[in-house]
Amino acid sequence: MNTILVTGGAGFIASHIVDKLIKNGDKVVIVDNLSTGKLENLNKEAIFYNVDILDNKLKEVFEIERPDYVIHHAAQIDVQKSIRLPIDDARINVSGTINILECCRKYNVKKIIYASSAAVYGEPKYLGIDEEHTVAPISYYGISKHTPEHYIKVYSELYDIKYTILRYSNAYGIRQDPKGEGGVISIFVDKLLEEDNPVIFGTGEQTRDFIYVNDIVDANILAISKGDNHIINIGTGVAISINELFNSMKEIFESKVKPVYKEARKGDILHSYFNISKAEKILGWKPRYPLEDGLRETIYFYKEIFQHRSFAASTKEE
Template sequence: MNICVTGGAGFIGSHLTDRLIEEGHRVLVIDNLFTGSREFVNAKADFREMDIRDTALTEVLLEFKPDYVFHEAAQTMVPVSMEKPALDCDINLMGLINVLNACRAAHVKKLIMPSSAAVYGDLDTLPLTEAMQGAPSSFYGLTKLTTESYLRIYKEAFGLDYICFRYSNVYGPRQGHGGEGGVISIFCERLAKGQGVTVYGDGEQTRDFIYVGDVVEANMLALQHTECSGVYNVSTEVGTSLNTLLNELKSIIGTDIDVTYEPTRTGDIKHSRLSIKKSNDNLGFRAKIDLTSGLKTTYHYFADMENFDM
């Protein structure tokens, strides 16, 4: 099939592109390289340097004729969304609308894209299910929640089918370049350089960390289950505190870690853990990579990069 991946030079998008090409699909990567890296783009993929807000996107899709579009391009940083809400809205909502209109014009069968656990806000009841009404505590979470409504209405009004994944905290190799830095990639990169790390809060806040390979698998299942539509959680269903995470990393690197604790940042939530019952029942999804294995792979990726630079 012909498949387009926006943000395909980024963290999740590049891993997804690799898997799609491995499965024999023809892939067009669209990325403005603002946070993505050209070296991450699979050599067998077609590449177009373009912003998703560019109106010429419609012409590109009309020419390529994709059967499916994976829309991975986004502004992903909570602090940036709080400092620059207009920018966050422009990329994540106006950019989305441009992608949706291009998909309509090109008669795309289905759009598959991420939402985020940030849509839930700081709800007390865990694990979080797709049916829960969220109250986002950041503009990033708000734009992702609004994204889901745009997808629903585009399907109801125009027949554009979709699957939208509420990812928990994704981590793995290639993360942390530009605007996609998750806490694990930040910690691993600093530790690989022999530097200390900063924790915002007391370190007892928990996150549902999921390895990027499992996220790619969820996306591939979305291609297989053409009958499925709507919003699905993608997670491990395991909550891990940042202090526990640091202890795991300490065991991996074999040395003590210099940790500085700072006040909690505006927009950050205390606890997050997602239910995958719906994803498991409908898509057959279940995460396979445990945290220790994923952390080892991610840390050694950054350590190898540091050794290469030296």
């Protein structure tokens, strides 16, 4: 049995990873300060520490638990917030990762798996983006996700800590918070449930590569034993415009709601999708969920919750 420490394990993606690790029979330790993570996302079979990755108490967690592997997802992930608060963004994403790496060094962690982002590439010079593409972020978030990659590589060289860096495209799925992490799909779900008009920034013709959370989980599980000292893109390799995305979701909802268009935001990339051939070659990974399947699974989940709450509220009023 491996002991695996997951940072951000009460958050959207990492909580699903925790569930899968526990199902696989691993001992799982979660470190999360609950700034965006939620108690209801915590797996009861995991050991939970309410600790910030910047806190000195992190060393105590490593001292007690002695993890074999670390899966690092705790981060500031809001592009617009990074532009408003660049110091906070760097402190959490860069200094927080260094603190984790110091603990990995001191307590002989075998490997760290780091959740990076498509934001490191900036405005693409070609599509699909492969791992050899120039790194030229256009937001502070992109910088603060890329900088730890350098630290991870040097720690690996100096202290023989293996790593796999997974650069995610646009993640979506169950447990994504429209008010917190702000993924466009979760925002659209929220608005369509409320029959409210969602905002689309720019023309809506910008394209993205949307990857379902269960596929990301699979990549992380494979990276425990594969992909040593590699950077690997995790996406679908398929682009869809925001307008097409909204129309597909609207159809599943059978809704007549229309979007409101506003000026494009600074730091937002126009077009992006990945080349994922390296993931297949190195990890033996391919996405299992076409966008429509992932959307249906996500939407049906939230529809059931919404209907249950609406029923409970109406019963209470009576």
